[in-house]
Amino acid sequence: MQRYKRELRIPGPAPVPAEVSLQMARPMINHRGRTFQTKFPEIMRRLQPLFGTERTIYMITGSGTAGMETAVSNLLRPQVPVLCLVGGFFGRRWQELCQAYGADVHTLEFSWGSGIKPPAVGDYLKQHPEIELIFVVHNESSTAVLNDVEKIAKAREGHQALLVVDAVSSLGGVPFKMDEWGVDVVVSASQKCLMAPPGTAFISVSARAFEYLKDNPQGRYYFDLRKYAEYLERGETPFTPNINNVFALEAALDMIEAEGLDNVYARHNLMRDMLRSGIKALGLELLTTKQDASPTVTAVKIEQADAFRARINQRFGVEFAGGQGVHAGKIIRIGHMGYATPLDVLTALAVLEIELGKFGQAVKAAETVLAG
Amino acid sequence: MQRYKRELRIPGPAPVPAEVSLQMARPMINHRGRTFQTKFPEIMRRLQPLFGTERTIYMITGSGTAGMETAVSNLLRPQVPVLCLVGGFFGRRWQELCQAYGADVHTLEFSWGSGIKPPAVGDYLKQHPEIELIFVVHNESSTAVLNDVEKIAKAREGHQALLVVDAVSSLGGVPFKMDEWGVDVVVSASQKCLMAPPGTAFISVSARAFEYLKDNPQGRYYFDLRKYAEYLERGETPFTPNINNVFALEAALDMIEAEGLDNVYARHNLMRDMLRSGIKALGLELLTTKQDASPTVTAVKIEQADAFRARINQRFGVEFAGGQGVHAGKIIRIGHMGYATPLDVLTALAVLEIELGKFGQAVKAAETVLAG
Known part of the structure; x- marks a missing residue:
């Protein structure tokens, strides 16, 4: 052979560049100590241009699905009417998550291999003013489709629904403009375009979505974004993070920023x-x-x-x-x-x-x- | 200076030994490929002597608290009567988790600095035959107390309640005998006595506890142990794990086994x-x-x-x-x-x-x- x-x-x-993966072997430090408290918020801020937002970015230790469940567990209440746009495996995952949390799940199915059609979304929303949340995947990696999130966001027109986007396999490789497009929640993860090892998910939440979730009485703990917001004020996470993934991300951002x-x-x-x-x-x-x-x-x-x-x-x-x-x-x-x-x-x-x-x-x- | x-x-x-931390810098591999499928179950099995069990051990990508929430989210239903034994910060965490999931939470408080008193637990259980689950911390690191889990387990006498133990800061440094003591659920994590970086939690569940949780209709997804059991049959996790933490654990187990x-x-x-x-x-x-x-x-x-x-x-x-x-x-x-x-x-x-x-x-x- x-x-x-x-x-x-x-x-x-x-694949993870050696410049990044070697950070994973750094000596362990205290996640409640000054080095972490200083570096962590700074590195999270460097993700903002990739999200296209000026909002805070939170890090969850877990897979991309943990990031998706962070969105769902903070936003959903039983029986809340939500719309899932499904054109592949990860759109289906949104639907399954919303079902697991007992929402009143409306689903628009699209062919597995073509994009979500924004006009169909707009039509459905006109008929269903009660929908409070829309879940969609930006880059449906199961079918190799990039959905047009900007047009989907626009298709809401005056509709109240918050738009929640899985950008796990796009963010850092494809432009995303959360604030400009009016996206309310964006979820991503470390192990795709961000060139870092798996184990960390990232989430950003619009002011309107944070208002919406902050009084939600639905039980949650590890994924409770209110805790993440509180701890980030002192540069920490509420629970022990996989510390060196943060420094791996820093090295990856160095490379991304150097390339432009x-x-x-x-x-x-x-x-x-x-x-x-x-x-x-x-x-x-x-x-x-x-x-x-x-x-x-x-x-x-x-x-x-x-x-x-x-x-x-x-x-x-x-x-x-x-x-x-x-x-x-x-x-x-x-x-x-x-x-x-x-x-x-x-x-x-x-x-x-x-x-x-x-x-x-x-x-x-x-x-x-x-x-x- | x-x-x-x-x-x-x-x-x-x-601290993480260099032999372990260097595994974190290994080239990335596919978590659905043969190398991972072969090594992962083998490495999980090597944790069994540390748990003192012949039951399967599942790995969750997340902190120790993610492991605790895995126990709670699989076992609890709203209004189920549970007993939390609280003598420190992590006992309190069990209580908060159970409250977040809407259980009928009974709490026995002990002084923060002394151990849980098994006779007090036994007395309480006699008065409360309705309790279905007991939550306790083995090593309460907030007060530097090692609780006597064996005696707490025995204090149940004929009581039905399942015993759930947080062994995050003890497992691998202190003997634990899940099967012999009759413990039903044990949670641990990588970043303490297991000498590996943070980011992975481990959980093992008795046959009786798995029966108890498997038909629980309570919504859960990322922490759903039924999914972990299903995927482990083919040597995988349901969601992308932080792959190299598994190989770090392998190197740590090499060292632990060499020492004895x-x-x-x-x-x-x-x-x-x-x-x-x-x-x-x-x-x-x-x-x-x-x-x-x-x-x-x-x-x-x-x-x-x-x-x-x-x-x-x-x-x-x-x-x-x-x-x-x-x-x-x-x-x-x-x-x-x-x-x-x-x-x-x-x-x-x-x-x-x-x-x-x-x-x-x-x-x-x-x-x-x-x-x-």
């Missing part, structure tokens, strides 16, 4: 465009249209997809993800988020074309896009 | 005894009696305790914790858990005696204990 480097080309956890956010976003768009050109040059079918395509993950229809990606993993050490839900076994998903570059896209395409016996075709197409 | 190494002598997060569990427990007892002798030699007062004293943390009464420990921290880089609740500002707490040795106890005593101008007295007493 020849040696290959392992290439993690899944939609998260994404606009360049980061342009790089993700370029990787998407290169990959789509290469896939088409191989005669394979993309799951999504150009308009709906995610800049951080690309889904490709392939017969017996799981066996196909297992062969590539074994032969070249390049790991793609499979399909979820209706797409299980029918697609491969190629992650290109965070610590990924146009040259990584070329190697991802190279292993596809070698496996398919179509040497050079995809790489040629992608290089043409790269050369502009 | 002279240079000193930083010495973290707080009751968690505890009995030796680990004896080392913690020795550190407790050395510290108590040294403190007495300085003429200072210990918060707890010998019988109640924790093997992992020691509390010492000192005037203006926070200024005292701040001076020591600044002068020597040795960091002690302060008091919580009724003891705020009145005690210092010295952690000696996990990656701590008898020589660390000597330096902890040395800085105390230097600060108090009583050179050599405490060290002499502690060395005498060490020499046997």
Whole structure:
């Protein structure tokens, strides 16, 4: 067997740069001591341009789903009418969370592979003025679709509903403008475009949403944002955080800021465009249209997809993800988020074309896009 | 200013050995891939001797409190009668969690600095056959008290109540025998005696408790143990874990097993005894009696305790914790858990005696204990 480097080309956890991962090995410090109290709020503030907000960002030790449940457990009361926009696995997760908390869950279903249609959302809201909360996924990584959150926010028109967005697999790779778009709650996590290890979720809440949640009597403790707000005033978290993840995030933000956010976003768009050109040059079918395509993950229809990606993993050490839900076994998903570059896209395409016996075709197409 | 190494002598997060912390910098892998699926269940099984159980151990990405809430959110229904045994900050946390989940909370209060009295628990249970769950802390780190969980379990006699124990700051430093003692739920966390970084909680559940929780309709999602049980069958967690914490735990377990569990427990007892002798030699007062004293943390009464420990921290880089609740500002707490040795106890005593101008007295007493 020849040696290959392992290439993690899944939609998260994404590869972590050595500059970042080495921070994870720092000596342990007191999370109630001065170093943490000074650095933690400063590092959280550096996330604000990525969220597009001037609001506070809170950190929860947990996965992205812990961040989603933080939103749900703070906002929901039993029987409250909510609208879940579902077009994939993570939209379904919003729905399941809202059901677990006993809400009156309305669901608008969209095809798994195309974007949420803002006019459909607007129409539904007109018929249902009672809806108090809308839940949507920005980047539906299960289908490689980027939803147009700005248009969904606008589709509310005068409607009262608060908009809650899962930006776990987009934030830091795709522009997000929470304040400008009028988004009320944004959830993200460390292990995708933020280039840090998994274990931390981030959440920001508009003034209106914080008013809405602060008197909610619904039981909650570990996820209680009122506690996080209180402790952040002294630079702390209410419960012991995974301390070094904060310093890992700092190192990742150093890299993101050095590259420049606009360049980061342009790089993700370029990787998407290169990959789509290469896939088409191989005669394979993309799951999504150009308009709906995610800049951080690309889904490709392939017969017996799981066996196909297992062969590539074994032969070249390049790991793609499979399909979820209706797409299980029918697609491969190629992650290109965070610590990924146009040259990584070329190697991802190279292993596809070698496996398919179509040497050079995809790489040629992608290089043409790269050369502009 | 002279240079000193930083010495973290707080009751968690505890220092992490380099052998362990370097695992945190490993390259990222897929938590749905074969390496994780193989290693994860194997490493969880190696925790069983520390829990004293043959039951499965589940890992939650989150703090120790996330582990406690996992117990509460799976077990509680609104209005269910529960008994919280409170003798410190973390007993109070059980009570607050149970209140947040709408239980009918009975509370037995004990003095903050002495142990839970098993006969009082037995008497209360006789008068309250309706109690379904009892919540207690094994090692109450806020008061440096080790509670006698075995006797508390026995005090139930024929009573139906399930016993839920927070063993966050004891497990791995103090013997725990879940199965033998008849404990139903045990919660622990990575950042104390387990010598790993914070960010992961562990929970084990007796067969009777799993039956009790599995049909509980109470809403839960991230903490839903039924999901953890289902995913562990294929070697996974339901939500993205902080992957490298698992490998950090593996390295810590290597060290614990190489030393031998009995030796680990004896080392913690020795550190407790050395510290108590040294403190007495300085003429200072210990918060707890010998019988109640924790093997992992020691509390010492000192005037203006926070200024005292701040001076020591600044002068020597040795960091002690302060008091919580009724003891705020009145005690210092010295952690000696996990990656701590008898020589660390000597330096902890040395800085105390230097600060108090009583050179050599405490060290002499502690060395005498060490020499046997």
